[in-house]
Amino acid sequence: MPCEMQQRRWEHRYCNMWKSLVAAVALLAVSGSAHAASAVNKDAETRTLVVTEGGSKTELALAGGETVEFCQNGCFVTLPNGDLEALTGSETVEISGGVARIK
Amino acid sequence: MLLRLLRLILVFTLVISASPSFEAMAQALGQGSIGLVTDQQKVIQGLTAKTDDLEKKIQQDAEDDASLVDIRLQLEDLSRAALTSALAFRSRLTDINNRIEVLGPPPAAGQPQEPDIVTGERQALASEKAEINSVVASAQNLSIRISGLVDKIGNMRSALFRNLLTKRYVLSDALSPQVFSDAQEEYANFYKAVSSWLSFAFKFKFQAILAATFVALGLALVLLVGGRRLFGRVFEADPANEDPSYLSRLSVAFWSTMLPTLAVGVFLASTVFFFNYYNVLRGDIGVFLNALATAIGVIFCVNRLTNAALEPQLPNWRLIPVETGAARWLVRLSTAMAVVISVNTFLSVVNDKMGSPLSLTIARSFVATIVVGIILILMAMLRPFRARDGSWRPWPAWLRYLALALGLFTIIAALLGYIGLALFVSLQVVVTGTALITAYIGFLSARAIGEEGAFANTTVGRWLSTHSSYEDTALDQLGLVVSVAINLLIVLVFLPLILLMWGFQPGDIQAWAYKLATGINIGSVTISVTGILSGIVVFIIGYFLTRWFQGWLDGSVMARGKVDTGVRNSIRLAVGYAGVALAGLVGISAAGIDLSSLALVAGALSLGIGFGLQNVVSNFVSGLILLAERPFKVGDWIVAGDVSGTVKKISVRATEIETFQRQSVILPNSNLINNAVGNWTHRNKLGRVEIKVGVAYGSDVKQVHAMLLEIARSHAMVLKNPEPFVLFSNFGAAALEFEIRVFLADIMNGSVVQNDIRFAVLETFNDQHIEIPSTPRAVVEVNKPKAWPTDDDKIEADFAEQEQAKVEAAAEAKRLAKSGRKARKPDPS
Numbered sequence: 001m002p003c004e005m006q007q008r009r010w011e012h013r014y015c016n017m018w019k020s021l022v023a024a025v026a027l028l029a030v031s032g033s034a035h036a037a038s039a040v041n042k043d044a045e046t047r048t049l050v051v052t053e054g055g056s057k058t059e060l061a062l063a064g065g066e067t068v069e070f071c072q073n074g075c076f077v078t079l080p081n082g083d084l085e086a087l088t089g090s091e092t093v094e095i096s097g098g099v100a101r102i103k
Numbered sequence: 104m105l106l107r108l109l110r111l112i113l114v115f116t117l118v119i120s121a122s123p124s125f126e127a128m129a130q131a132l133g134q135g136s137i138g139l140v141t142d143q144q145k146v147i148q149g150l151t152a153k154t155d156d157l158e159k160k161i162q163q164d165a166e167d168d169a170s171l172v173d174i175r176l177q178l179e180d181l182s183r184a185a186l187t188s189a190l191a192f193r194s195r196l197t198d199i200n201n202r203i204e205v206l207g208p209p210p211a212a213g214q215p216q217e218p219d220i221v222t223g224e225r226q227a228l229a230s231e232k233a234e235i236n237s238v239v240a241s242a243q244n245l246s247i248r249i250s251g252l253v254d255k256i257g258n259m260r261s262a263l264f265r266n267l268l269t270k271r272y273v274l275s276d277a278l279s280p281q282v283f284s285d286a287q288e289e290y291a292n293f294y295k296a297v298s299s300w301l302s303f304a305f306k307f308k309f310q311a312i313l314a315a316t317f318v319a320l321g322l323a324l325v326l327l328v329g330g331r332r333l334f335g336r337v338f339e340a341d342p343a344n345e346d347p348s349y350l351s352r353l354s355v356a357f358w359s360t361m362l363p364t365l366a367v368g369v370f371l372a373s374t375v376f377f378f379n380y381y382n383v384l385r386g387d388i389g390v391f392l393n394a395l396a397t398a399i400g401v402i403f404c405v406n407r408l409t410n411a412a413l414e415p416q417l418p419n420w421r422l423i424p425v426e427t428g429a430a431r432w433l434v435r436l437s438t439a440m441a442v443v444i445s446v447n448t449f450l451s452v453v454n455d456k457m458g459s460p461l462s463l464t465i466a467r468s469f470v471a472t473i474v475v476g477i478i479l480i481l482m483a484m485l486r487p488f489r490a491r492d493g494s495w496r497p498w499p500a501w502l503r504y505l506a507l508a509l510g511l512f513t514i515i516a517a518l519l520g521y522i523g524l525a526l527f528v529s530l531q532v533v534v535t536g537t538a539l540i541t542a543y544i545g546f547l548s549a550r551a552i553g554e555e556g557a558f559a560n561t562t563v564g565r566w567l568s569t570h571s572s573y574e575d576t577a578l579d580q581l582g583l584v585v586s587v588a589i590n591l592l593i594v595l596v597f598l599p600l601i602l603l604m605w606g607f608q609p610g611d612i613q614a615w616a617y618k619l620a621t622g623i624n625i626g627s628v629t630i631s632v633t634g635i636l637s638g639i640v641v642f643i644i645g646y647f648l649t650r651w652f653q654g655w656l657d658g659s660v661m662a663r664g665k666v667d668t669g670v671r672n673s674i675r676l677a678v679g680y681a682g683v684a685l686a687g688l689v690g691i692s693a694a695g696i697d698l699s700s701l702a703l704v705a706g707a708l709s710l711g712i713g714f715g716l717q718n719v720v721s722n723f724v725s726g727l728i729l730l731a732e733r734p735f736k737v738g739d740w741i742v743a744g745d746v747s748g749t750v751k752k753i754s755v756r757a758t759e760i761e762t763f764q765r766q767s768v769i770l771p772n773s774n775l776i777n778n779a780v781g782n783w784t785h786r787n788k789l790g791r792v793e794i795k796v797g798v799a800y801g802s803d804v805k806q807v808h809a810m811l812l813e814i815a816r817s818h819a820m821v822l823k824n825p826e827p828f829v830l831f832s833n834f835g836a837a838a839l840e841f842e843i844r845v846f847l848a849d850i851m852n853g854s855v856v857q858n859d860i861r862f863a864v865l866e867t868f869n870d871q872h873i874e875i876p877s878t879p880r881a882v883v884e885v886n887k888p889k890a891w892p893t894d895d896d897k898i899e900a901d902f903a904e905q906e907q908a909k910v911e912a913a914a915e916a917k918r919l920a921k922s923g924r925k926a927r928k929p930d931p932s
Contacts, residue, residue, distance in 0.1 A: 052247060055250030082236070
């Protein structure tokens with residue numbers, strides 16, 4: 001129910017409180033989210049991906065159980081088994097048992 | 104039919120996929136994949152060839168900023184294409200990996216040999232994978248190379264700009280008498296080119312020229328006349344109006360700049376377009392014509408704008424309150440500045456195309472910048488205001504010094520030989536200044552519309568108030584919205600315009616817009632405008648859908664189904680909350696916000712809720728319980744603690760109760776859940792009322808009992824079952840006390856019934872001479888004042904007496920004043 005529709009003053013004030021609460025939650029959520037590909041390492045050991053993004057190659061070391069976001073606008077990534085794959089920036093790379101799968 | 108076809112296809116694919124021959128399948132896949140590899144190899148080769156071309160072009164066009172931007176955009180497209188072509192392998196790679204996994208690792212040394220067919224397939228798959236990897240690697244290398252080129256372009260462009268601003272020319276060479284002969288030669292060349300074109304055009308294309316000009320003129324006229332029709336009154340300043348409002352002055356200034364400029368722009372653009380269309384233009388003439396059109400457009404726009412803002416003819420309509428003479432001078436000076444700059448730009452195009460010597464360019468730019476500098480200084484020296492005492496006052500200090508500084512800077516830079524810098528500054532002064540002033544006028548009008556009550560006085564506001572049911576406050580809010588929208592529009596229109604003027608290329612702005620739409624990264628945060636907007640739109644749609652569904656459920660389904668109002672209310676509210684929550688969730692996910700990150704926030708908030716929002720949450724949950732359990736519903740008469748009244752509204756946090764004195768009491772829901780609540784009308788409205796009656800000792804109590812019972816029974820609203828009952832309740836101190844207890848079908852009528860019964864009791868007791876004893880606590884003797892005899896004669900006599908006394912007093916004062924003696928105050932001693 002929008003605040004303007006509330007007839008009574010107290011409801012109005014109350015509604016505004018809700019609104020600011022919702023806004024705060026939304027802000028927090030926005031700051032917590034990012035549009036990027038993410039890599040999850042489900043193994044216990046550290047796995048390494050080589051990411052080529054924006055003209056530079058970087059090694060992305062993933063500790064066991066770590067999740068990392070990378071590759072905002074498309075990139076190439078070398079998986080642990082040596083395969084080279086292109087990512088658009090919305091995929092999830094899941095590493096388990098030393099094998100990476102793109103979802 | 105379609106379904107059957109689908110089913111057929113499904114069965115077919117199933118049969119194919121279930122085919123037992125793995126080899127055949129692998130072969131089929133392999134063949135497809137070989138095609139894929141060669142295809143993508145070709146694609147990437149093509150992209151590489153294009154990149155090679157563009158790299159060469161970068162070297163060629165190293166001096167041309169616009170072309171560099173264009174190359175950059177093309178390169179970015181190529182990079183995206185390379186990525187897409189590499190993406191094409193993904194499904195095939197997944198297939199190969201899966202297959203290799205199924206085949207398992209090659210047997211170790213000690214283990215039995217595997218069939219040849221398996222070994223062969225493994226090798227085939229491995230080699231195919233290697234091929235794919237090599238193609239993807241070439242795509243990767245291409246993208247690395249492209250981003251290197253993009254970086255290089257960025258560096259080149261900034262160097263180019265630096266060079267433009269810091270390059271110093273030797274003026275003594277440029278300003279030698281040689282220049283005049285060069286200029287003469289160039290003029291002759293130009294004249295020749297134009298005249299030869301003109302003679303060609305008149306000989307062979309005369310009709311086309313006529314047609315093109317007329318069509319362009321027609322278009323411009325349609326725009327102008329249509330605009331005048333549409334905006335009629337607001338378009339032109341009315342000389343008869345003595346004191347036009349600020350808003351109308353602003354709108355006149357805005358529209359009288361906008362419409363004619365637009366019309367002239369359309370005329371020029373369509374002329375060039377149709378000339379092109381009819382192939383009238385030849386060689387460099389098209390470029391000249393373009394430049395000429397731009398120059399004319401700029402001059403016209405500046406002239407219109409200054410005229411509109413300063414109105415040299417109509418002092419009442421002036422936006423800036425300068426004096427008439429100063430206004431006239433300002434219009435002339437700014438037009439002159441625009442003419443100088445535009446002519447210079449036009450000539451630079453001509454110079455460029457005719458390949459004239461550098462000295463000529465330098466000399467021309469030198470003259471232009473010096474003139475602009477002088478005009479700026481003249482403007483700064485102008486004294487446009489007049490003080491109260493008639494003396495002339497200069498501009499505000501900051502404006503005066505800014506203009507002076509800009510003018511001096513231009514002149515000094517030109518004199519020192521920094522022609523590029525001087526030209527850049529003077530161009531910016533004219534064009535950016537014009538854009539800024541227009542934007543500022545727009546901002547002012549937005550502010551004026553946003554003021555209280557201003558929107559209702561505009562044409563649109565008046566039309567709305569007569570043609571719709573909007574109230575004043577709604578109109579006011581609408582005005583606010585309009586003013587915000589205007590502000591936004593101005594930013595959207597003028598920001599790119601000013602950026603363009605500042606040497607950014609359209610490609611830059613396009614790239615920014617693209618980035619803004621898809622998301623900008625600030626640290627690890629990505630903000631995407633389209634995402635947020637689509638989220639908001641989805642939420643709004645969801646919200647209105649919920650409203651509509653709520654209304655439909657309540658109004659058509661439940662009302663027709665004769666559902667109890669309380670249940671209706673509960674269901675309506677619950678549906679509303681659920682719908683809004685759902686719309687919110689969908690909106691958030693449409694905005695691209697990961698809901699799992701919300702979980703984190705919720706976790707963090709739960710601590711805060713536990714402490715800070717304890718009451719709010721408890722009330723909220725209580726509200727939900729009230730809706731589900733329904734101990735009372737809207738319209739019930741409840742008693743909660745000291746509060747007794749009708750329930751008006753049950754909302755999330757609190758319940759509104761209206762007492763019988765019409766006082767609204769807001770009770771937090773948790774109070775209603777945690778404490779006892781009496782409800783008079785929970786299951787039914789049946790209720791009992793009691794009326795106490797006392798009769799004097801010595802009365803016939805049997806008779807009294809019978810009489811009371813009779814009275815109770817005879818009342819129409821009293822229920823027969825349960826029967827009314829008269830209780831002989833007490834031997835009181837002064838009276839024998841009875842109590843009439845009657846049941847009513849609707850307890851809400853309690854007071855009416857009590858009244859009726861009391862009147863009836865008193866009447867019957869009076870008839871039967873039965874005394875109701877009372878113990879007087881205070882004896883009040885009522886002493887009414889005697890009425891004053893209305894004696895007109897006496898009042899008249901009194902009035903005449905007072906008048907007489909006044910006249911005498913006045914005469915006495917006069918006499919004292921005449922005799923020269925001051926009326927002294929009484930002696931204090």
